[in-house]
Amino acid sequence: MRRQRQLKERFEHLEDTLRIAHRMFDGDERPYDGTHHRLERPLNNPSPVRRPPIMIGGGGERKTLRMVAQYADACNLFETRDPAGLEHKLSVLKRHCDDVGRPYEEITRTTFGMIGPYDVGPAVERFGRLSEQGVDLALVDLPDPRDDEAYAFLAEVVRQVAPLGRPLPVPAASAAVG
Known part of the structure; x- marks a missing residue:
């Protein structure tokens, strides 16, 4: 049961990270309030030349x-x-x-x-x-x-x-x- 909980949490962290990355690549600086991560202003500076x-x-x-x-x-x-x-x-x-x-x-x-x-x-x-x-x-x-x-x-x-x-x-x- 513990392993399932750990795996579930790892996927939640991954999904938060992917959502944050997409926002940052798109220049969306609105606050992010995810399952495990919260950012007042997701800032990607300097911005990449092209979206990674x-x-x-x-x-x-x-x-x-x-x-x-x-x-x-x-x-x-x-x-x-x-x-x-x-x-x-x-x-x-x-x-x-x-x-x-x-x-x-x-x-x-x-x-x-x-x-x-x-x-x-x-x-x-x-x-x-x-x-x-x-x-x-x-x-x-x-x-x-x-x-x-x-x-x-x-x-x-x-x-x-x-x-x-x-x-x-x-x-x-x-x-x-x-």
């Missing part, structure tokens, strides 16, 4: 994906071996977008997964499948970031997979890279 993109990671269907639909520019889902699992998460996100009146296509959809073994054919197939499912960007974890073979492998995979993808909107692309 927000990416929310996780696949919780009731809270996390709802927050993505409401507040985020991008989501990051864990890649699973079961393509139906990812398709389900994306359909839940689409439903939340419909519920809040937001175009699903506005959200950059990313995944996170491990890379290996360094076999180009299966990797191209894997990332091609992700693209077909509606994933815009696949983030990967390298077993050893100092491994030159890993970078050569990824360069070849990207060369073959890049034509399958869609262009990313600039703010979301910078979020994924930064």
Whole structure:
């Protein structure tokens, strides 16, 4: 029970933070009175040159994906071996977008997964499948970031997979890279 209470409170803090961020990015300096946070004047000075993109990671269907639909520019889902699992998460996100009146296509959809073994054919197939499912960007974890073979492998995979993808909107692309 305590863990559920802690998790609930963490989500409340996150939602307060996202609301505050949106207000500050929009120049709204009216007082904010949230569940856990209160600000007399949410001030963002100096203002950013452009609104920083927000990416929310996780696949919780009731809270996390709802927050993505409401507040985020991008989501990051864990890649699973079961393509139906990812398709389900994306359909839940689409439903939340419909519920809040937001175009699903506005959200950059990313995944996170491990890379290996360094076999180009299966990797191209894997990332091609992700693209077909509606994933815009696949983030990967390298077993050893100092491994030159890993970078050569990824360069070849990207060369073959890049034509399958869609262009990313600039703010979301910078979020994924930064």
